[in-house]
Amino acid sequence: MNKILFYEKTGCKGNARQKALLESNGYSLEVKSLLDEPWERDQLESYFVDRPVEEWFNDKSPAVKQGQVDPSAFDAAGALDLLLCEPILIRRPLIEMDGHRMCGFDDRVQIMLGINKSFQGLEACQNAKERCD
Known part of the structure; x- marks a missing residue:
């Protein structure tokens, strides 16, 4: 069974759907809180390899949606400074499997995890009133 370290925002419905999909595909999850982790700069940056800086941010967070933060x-340096200070802005989930680290749950991540069927909307909030803060 493949083991995944899965950093989530506790209580996030989107992360709950992602975890259910991973478990239904045979993954065993170790779940940690993205917001409670004492992130080190290099550690956090390693989840964003090959992603443009804009994609490091949670575009569903109120600060981004309201235009207070423009990813x-x-x-890279400025983004890391802000994300370390305000981890609610980090795109989630952060996933580690077999030494590979990734962020988000788009098609690219699903392919890396070997999920053959693309599941759309797994990064989106199902409820328009749901907040990511």
């Missing part, structure tokens, strides 16, 4: 305005 396109950051370089």
Whole structure:
């Protein structure tokens, strides 16, 4: 059985759907809180390999949706500074499996995890009133 380290925002319905999909595909999960982890700069950055800086941010977070934070305005160093200070802005989940680290749950991540069928909307909030703060 493949083991995954899965960093989530506790109580997030989107993360719950993602975990259920992974478990139904035979994965064993070790779940940790993204917000409670004492992140180190290099450790956090390692989850964003090959992703543009804009994709490091949770585009569902109120600060991003309301225009208070513009992910396109950051370089890597500035983005890491902000994400370390405000982890609610980190795109989730953060996943580690067999030494590979990744962020989000888009098609690219699903392919890396060997999930053959693409499941759309697994990063989206199902309820328009749901908040990611």
